[in-house]
Amino acid sequence: MLKVVPPTSRWAPIARYPITDLLIKQIKPLATKKSHAQGTLVSEELCADALKRISPYIPQDAPLDIVDLWPGNGVWSSAVNDFLRPRRHILIEPELDVYGPFLKPLAKSKPSYTLGSLNIYSARWPDIFKKYLPEQKAPERNESGDLPKNNSLLILANPPVPNSAKDHFTPSRWWSAIMEGCMLQTGLHCYGSVRILASFPVIEVQSVLARTVYERKRPALLTENVALHAFELASGYELEPWHSLKTWNSIQNNMNRVTERAAAQGVTTPAGREPIPLELAPDSPKPQRGIPYHPRARTEGHDNFMEVIEKGARIAENSQKYKPQKVAEAKKDATRALASLKFDNRTAFVRENLTKSQMAIDQLMTDLCNAAADPKMTTKELQAIDKKIGDAKAALQEEIDNNHFRLHRSWDRNLDDARIEKHSNNLDDSVLLWDRRPFHPLHIKDDEVFPAGTRRTFIYFEPAEKCPATALNKIPIEKREKLAQLFEALSVTFGTRHQMTIAELTDSLFPGRTTEEILKMLPSLIKYTGKRLKPDCGPVSLPDGTSNPEECFQENIEYDLSEYRLRCVPVSILWDILLVYQKHALDLSSLEFSRLLGGALTSFRSGDYSIYQAKRLH
Known part of the structure; x- marks a missing residue:
């Protein structure tokens, strides 16, 4: 490194x-x-x-x-x-x-x-x-x-x-x-x-x-x-914290895709301006039994671990040159560093395995949607796919229960990154602008x-002239300021409640509405739901045979909005939610709306005590 x-x-x-x-x-x-x-x-x-x-x-x-x-x-x-x-x-x-x-x-x-x-x-x-x-x-x-x-x-x-x-x-x-x-x-x-x-x-x-x-x-x-x-x-150049949040394969796929984009545009990089390549984290000198080495990006923490481990080994090898107390302290520090390196490897190993298990479940749900729209399938075949989903979910929960919470408490970060990568058309339509960059920075x-x-x-x-923010122009001008304030309040929750699921949001905004009612109002959310087969239901053809079953409402599928976090959703869908909310919900101020979501929008941020010029709304 x-x-x-x-x-x-x-x-x-x-x-x-x-x-x-x-x-x-x-x-x-x-x-x-x-x-x-x-x-x-x-x-x-x-x-x-x-x-x-x-x-x-x-x-x-x-x-x-x-x-x-x-x-x-x-x-x-x-x-x-x-x-x-x-x-x-x-x-x-x-x-x-x-x-x-x-x-x-x-x-x-x-x-x-x-x-x-x-x-x-x-x-x-x-x-x-x-x-x-x-x-x-x-x-x-x-x-x-x-x-x-x-x-x-x-x-x-x-x-x-x-x-x-x-x-x-x-x-x-x-x-x-x-x-x-x-x-x-x-x-x-x-x-x-x-x-x-x-x-x-x-x-x-x-x-x-x-x-x-x-x-x-x-x-x-x-x-x-x-x-x-x-x-x-x-x-x-900077050792960035996010390197430890993504898997090695995800980082490499991302960088390779950016290189492909740059090559397609004929972008060349002057000598000495190339991105500094990441290195793999070191393997433990004493690997943990049953846990193979897991590839991940090397960080400053890994360098610190190896420095302490190597220092302990040098002092132990020449122990006659040092006082016994110094040898004992070096051994103790090296043992701790070795344990930390092993724990880091095990944590990355467990989190990626959990992510792979959930992504396999997501794929089974996609298979179920496709099969449920295929008139050639039988009810029994659909039930078999649904049973696989149930069994895989039970196995995933058992895997979580069998590991200490410190090993899996943040695996949702890996999962959400994997999910947006799956829905991103080879990263070209990712919700993250970083994934869409046309070249590596100089x-x-x-x-x-x-x-x-x-x-x-x-x-x-x-x-952009055509961007998600133009949703403001879909409503009468006298209502735009209120909608802009609601978007302000919702955006703040991305910092205060980053674990919020889509279900938590829709339950707050549309109390009393069933999941089916919400999805019929907001079909763009269907892609971001868990899917199971409704009891005793067989296949039902879609009205439009060219539609993607995973993104269309199907009467024979039971949907779950709690399986995806709101942070995975594109900003255009957030506007869809707010437009529907403004049409059907109570007339709340942006401050009340923020409190409804558990946010912390102040009266100043909501505009109640604004000292700035009036906002122009096109």
């Missing part, structure tokens, strides 16, 4: 990047403020590689304006300006006292630049656009219901990490606000939805582009809601961001 080795001093000047001398002078004295030490790009080579990679996605044959938020030292801003030659380029740097020596000369270098300083979080963008971007105009109302898209404006952003632990407005929360603005056509999107090129700390990116269903929280959901494209353009070297070793990731976002 590649070790991330920090430089001798992260503040040492880098000879091939002379700008670092001035950065040290300006930033190092203020390094106690995290925002000043968040990392700023210094490599023009990286800029060139990134812009070449992203060029097919940004129109270059029409007038373009750029709004550049937190431009920092201006290296990235200058490269983008040279490449795109914008009509106007507005630089907005809140910390102009720090970055002024870089930005003021840049602003004077071309007439397209305008430099200013303000609090970006409280900015009123319609007023700013009117003042500095006179060519920008509000889009004409259209009857198509599509989300208006503004191809003449590009946003560059480098949101800072909070200065204080008490400040919870992280870059991912800023991003959530921007994505919500895209849905509602407010803020930066007041003249139509715009493209965004943003730089984030690596640890924040997983909130925006979730790698696993478990990590699919509100920022990711809001991005899926409006995105045509959202992917990493370039990223620093690798950012340690010294290309200053202070050295700071991990940053560049994200490209492009809005």
Whole structure:
């Protein structure tokens, strides 16, 4: 595994990047403020590689304006300006006292630049656009219901990490606000939805582009809601926690599919920018009896285990050189590390076996749906398939009962990832934007961001005209604000109640309704249910013989909405649920709706005490 080795001093000047001398002078004295030490790009080579990679996605044959938020030292801003030659380029740097020596000369270098300083979080963008971007105009109302898209404006952003632990407005929360603005056509999107090129700390990116269903929280959901494209353009190397949540085969299948997409598009990667390959976790020096080695991604924890084990072995081999107490302590530490490595292997082994068992049950349910719609099948044959499902479920429960809860308590994460992979058309239609990325991100070297070793990731976002958020346009305009607030409340539950099943949601929203009634109102949910044969029922042909039986309501099938968690469901189906709810349910406020779901939406978030401008709803 590649070790991330920090430089001798992260503040040492880098000879091939002379700008670092001035950065040290300006930033190092203020390094106690995290925002000043968040990392700023210094490599023009990286800029060139990134812009070449992203060029097919940004129109270059029409007038373009750029709004550049937190431009920092201006290296990235200058490269983008040279490449795109914008009509106007507005630089907005809140910390102009720090970055002024870089930005003021840049602003004077071309007439397209305008430099200013303000609090970006409280900015009123319609007023700013009117003042500095006179060519920008509000889009004409259209009857198509599509989300208006503004191809003449590009946003560059480098949101800072909070200065204080008490400040919870992280870059991912800023991003959530921007994505919500895209849905509602407010803020930066007041003249139509715009493209965004943003730089984030690596640890924040997983909130925006979730790698696993478990990590699919509100920022990711809001991005899926409006995105045509959202992917990493370039990223620093980081040992990411999600590596331990996915199976080795799943990770490899994912990476191979991305490689295939890139090859199909003719995307090439410059030397030195290739993704750093993952390695397999080490096998235990003393394997556990009855538990074979289970392949999984190597993490920092595995390296720590092996370091302690190998240290214990070295000391034991040369015990005469050490005091008995040191030998005993090293042996004790090595024994613990060995036990931890074995437990890690056993946990991965048990969780994947449980996942395979449930996926086999899911396949039997698919077989049952197909057979139940086939007039050539007999009742006895259907009952035989149903019995297999019952027997497999009993065997799975026995397998769970026979293992300590610590071994299987989080296996639902593996299961949900396997399920969305099954329903994703070779990952091309996955609910996770990460699975749909068109190529691997370019690798950012340690010294290309200053202070050295700071991990940053560049994200490209492009809005879609036809996206799930256009569900708002399916209802009268006077009802749209209420529906948007309900979506807000539902999205919050993805963070507070990530284990919620579909049944828990539908029971709360449609009390007294049977599962059959709910599925007839919401046929898009049928795909995400457990299936069993109704007693004494035979095959019944579908009205449309070309339909997929697994996704159609069948009178001879008994459905169970409790077998899938809500986090597996695409955002388009969440809108389906809310549209039906608004049509049939009680008239609750968004705050009451949130409490109904067990969420924690505050009056401020619900809009009851909003200090911002009114939301535009198309």
